[in-house]
Amino acid sequence: MTADNTPTGLPADIRLDGLGLVLREWTADDLPVMVELFDDPQVDHWTPLRSPFDLAAAHAYLDKAHHNRIEGHRLQLAITTDGYEPKGEILLARTGDHGRGAELAYAVGPRHRRQRLATRAVQLITTYAYDVLAMKQVILRIAHHNQASTAVARSAGFELTDSEPITREGSLHPLHTWRHPDDAQAAADTIS
Numbered sequence: 001m002t003a004d005n006t007p008t009g010l011p012a013d014i015r016l017d018g019l020g021l022v023l024r025e026w027t028a029d030d031l032p033v034m035v036e037l038f039d040d041p042q043v044d045h046w047t048p049l050r051s052p053f054d055l056a057a058a059h060a061y062l063d064k065a066h067h068n069r070i071e072g073h074r075l076q077l078a079i080t081t082d083g084y085e086p087k088g089e090i091l092l093a094r095t096g097d098h099g100r101g102a103e104l105a106y107a108v109g110p111r112h113r114r115q116r117l118a119t120r121a122v123q124l125i126t127t128y129a130y131d132v133l134a135m136k137q138v139i140l141r142i143a144h145h146n147q148a149s150t151a152v153a154r155s156a157g158f159e160l161t162d163s164e165p166i167t168r169e170g171s172l173h174p175l176h177t178w179r180h181p182d183d184a185q186a187a188a189d190t191i192s
């Protein structure tokens with residue numbers, strides 16, 4: 001499932017198979033498809049990615065993803081059903097004390113929505129976060145009116161917490177916290 005680790009402990013090369021999906025590393029060959037997936041009003045409205053999202057933006061995004069990976073902050077994988085064609089992205093960022101928590105984020109291209117791609121990707125990477133990365137907690141941060149993302153959270157088995165909504169640079173809306181019920185300790189201990 002994993003290859004060499006980066007110095008800070010995130011595997012350098014990941015491929016996750018299961019639930020009819022293959023989550024794999026982005027490559028430079030994917031840049032035109034990234035434009036197709038992310039240059040979208042819903043992505044612009046609900047995520048930190050702004051439209052127009054052109055090839056230059058895709059280049060910058062991939063560079064930043066590689067940097068964040070090397071630094072051990074986050075991993076970003078293409079969501080595919082065949083190991084090749086990217087249909088969206090699932091992102092895992094370290095959170096909390098000692099980076100033992102994971103926050104997930106996701107986007108699915110407009111042509112590929114409503115096929116449970118986001119739900120399955122969240123379920124697959126949540127299992128990976130607990131079982132392989134030994135995370136203590138997995139959370140989502142979702143704007144209240146983002147009905148699609150809220151439905152994904154519910155569908156993937158997450159529960160809305162009563163934590164105060166947070167505001168974050170790049171996000172146009174306050175974000176509510178959802179926790180996965182398998183976390184090892186009370187959510188309040190490690191959510192930061």
Ligand SMILES: CC(C)(COP(=O)(O)OP(=O)(O)OC[C@H]1O[C@@H](n2cnc3c(N)ncnc32)[C@H](O)[C@@H]1OP(=O)(O)O)[C@@H](O)C(=O)NCCC(=O)NCCS
Pocket residue numbers: 042043046047105106107108109112113114115116117118119120141142143146147148149151152155
């Ligand atoms: C949110 C998003 C990733 C959902 O992806 P998806 O692959 O279409 O979601 P799924 O097919 O897994 O749908 C899961 C559930 O959400 C529901 N759903 C999906 N889109 C919906 C919508 N626009 N409105 C209401 N419910 C919706 C599905 O019916 C399904 O419900 P069910 O489990 O009861 O059958 C996608 O709409 C997207 O990329 N949006 C823009 C980016 C974004 O909002 N990212 C999340 C930021 S927190």
